[in-house]
Amino acid sequence: MANRYWCGECSFKTPWLEESEGLRRQIEHYARKHPGTPPGGHVETRKRGPGTSHACLQLAAIALVLLTIVAACRR
8 A cells, every 4th residue: 555645835746655654755855845844744645556456357258258258269
């Protein structure tokens, strides 16, 4: 699961990162750009990468269709 942390004070946002790395970068941003202000903003969560969850299912479906066609042609 990847997270992107948004600053509550400006337009800064981290890239999609694991939770600990994203939080560390947000804290570093606040220390550099907004000293004395506690980290705020919001966290955006992406549960899976683009196209990764359905790729195996699509590949299996294509393989099944191809096997069905090959079996039908051999009769």
